[in-house]
Amino acid sequence: MKQRKAKITRKTKETNIVVEINLDNILLPSVSTTIGFLDHMLELFAVHSGIGFKIKASGDTHIDDHHLVEDAGITIGQALKEAVGDKKGIVRYGHFLLPMDETLSYVALDLAGRFYLSYEADIKFQKNGFNYDLIQEFFYALASNAGITLHIKMIKGRNNHHIAESIFKAFGRALRQAVSYSKSKKTVPSTKGIL
Template sequence: MHKKKILFIDRDGTIIEECPRTHQIDSIEKVHFLPKVIFFLSKIYKELEFELVMVSNQDGLGTSKFPEQTFWPIHDHIINIMKSEGIQFFSVHIDQTFQHEKKSTRKPGIGMLTSYLTKKYDIEKSFVIGDRFTDILLAYNLGCKSIWIKKDGNRKNEEYFYNGKNLKNIISLITDQWNEIYEYLRFNCSGQSFLQRKTYETNVKINLSVYGYGKNDIKTDIGFFDHLLKQISIHSSMNMNIETIGDLYVDEHHTIEDTAITLGKVFCNSLGNKRGINRYGFFILPMDDCVSTVALDLSGRSDLIWNVEFFREKIGNVPTEMFYHFFKSFSLNAKCNLYIKALGNNEHHKIESIFKCFARSIKMAVKKITFNKISSSKGLL
């Protein structure tokens, strides 16, 4: 089962500016959204696999000090503005008590949020986003991480501690910029996976971030193969760390095959249920005297149509027969259909253009184009 990740988001000081004197947003004039929060929260909602849950303390709501009729119209106005920009909250939890009442429903208590502590949700990969230290404590009590919205960007060491507990590891990011929150979640929390595949012939470790920026560290001890794998990372924008220790004293076969198997598996794992992705990718790429065409479908099924001919036994230290085998192994384990065709005279250019074209097709296929939908009439990929 694909577990859901949650962003537990505070309201005042996080989505809208605090009202310093009264700490009550009880009129339209007091509603001021944080800079770019709507734009980047919309991108988070549409592109990343998080459910949004609002959690807010509203001191004494419903009492004479803060009548409900002055709160709900303003709150609904805020929610409707975000809805108009495509931002949907799965649920909204408002605690109406005072701090001195010490209710379990008041942040940092988790009394309102116990329904999320089930196997349906991946709490460890969820976040609390808020501007107060109580939001950090809420993350600690829930067992997730936190993003601290803090305008000065600084904090004293003593703020890490609460009742003797060091909360430093709870805080993943400190910022008052929503673009930085989006970038952090995109690069560190979406489309990430690690896999180690160990056999008597090879030991392969791959750390993959599908939505990265092309950072890579590739070590297979096959120079030209490393070069081609780097092309995948650079041209797909995926971050890839690959370490393969293989029985090269035998030959290159097991190292290349098992790297492809592991890369296919970790790529498939990174996409999760493939909700929201484009699914299809296709590209034509010229390189000097060569031109390559790649089309792929992340369909959940595997097939490879290979229309490429080589006239050398090896390129660098890679047998040319292994290129077909690499893509066949990837297709089987990534559960995708692949069509690959290349024309040209220079064999080095030919295979390099194939790998670059393959990478560009991946970049198109994994792009998030919608939210909460699967690009299939079956409802499953």
Template sequence: MSPTAPAPRTASVTRTTAETDITVRLDLDSTVYDVSHSGHGFFDHMLDALARHGRLGLSVAATGDLHIEPHHLIEDTGITLGQALSQALGDRRGIERYGSAFVPMDETLAHAVIDLSGRAHLAFEPETLDVWGDAGGMTHYHLREFLRGLCNHGGVTLHVRVLAGREAHHVIEAVIKALARALRDAVAVTSAQMPSTKGSL
């Protein structure tokens, strides 16, 4: 008898509100990703960095009320990505569960630690820092809302620290890349066991 093929770890989620319309397609076992389209250039750049450095099959198509500001678009994309991540992980059996990564970007050094525990928590140190400026209209506060949506709807515990750096572009990009690399390790299937003494996540 041939072994049973592993279930595909994929998800497609659409979330539509009066403010945004977002579709996220995610494949945890593919490195093929589509360029993201949200209408916000720097945010698309960050989504592409998340896919590339996380080695994720990720596609994001999003529209939102950018004539107001990017908050709704960025937050709701985090929510939708979290929903897709949770669906793609299934019961989370066999995953490594934990991941940690440091990423430097010139004068900036970011650290992300992730636990795919099924429990939502975000510890976001950059909000206590004096971060300069924005990146194409995206600030570290928008980044916080993106990560909060991801954690709350993906069942993710995430700690983010910035050990050096104050310029918004570098802070945001280093954090996203650290998250990507930590997530890449955490979603890896390394056993057939449930990674919890409780027997479930």
């Protein structure tokens, strides 16, 4: 069976990003975005999704992190879409409820090719360090470019880092379910016959 993989390059005046994804080959993640917190979250996503994942990214972070975080989401989404391909034999749906100390987050997704994002996470504004509002921007960019229906809900939590970590881990676990093969590897999981 052909390996499901993709390599996408995005180069703009603001960012330069290369993403490689292999859904069938678990490798140690290679993550370098020049934003330490984003690196940490993407490593968590990669490990918990069980997919081969590499990203090398740089950008105009001297202005702020927005362009790089959003463009990383765009590029990862495009790579996921290409790697999943025609979706024959995949489970299609995934969901995961993930505890992280005092935090509990839930992620559910559908790889149907239709974009939708519901994002409910009460992350407090922070003056210094990573702008946690960018997490929603990241997932919006990823889901819209991958064609994913994505629901993210923080059920409870207090610590921004724990909330973010539980969301990225839960997303990885839900994606792992959705891209895994069902017992019927020959059919598309839809009555339409196509996704």
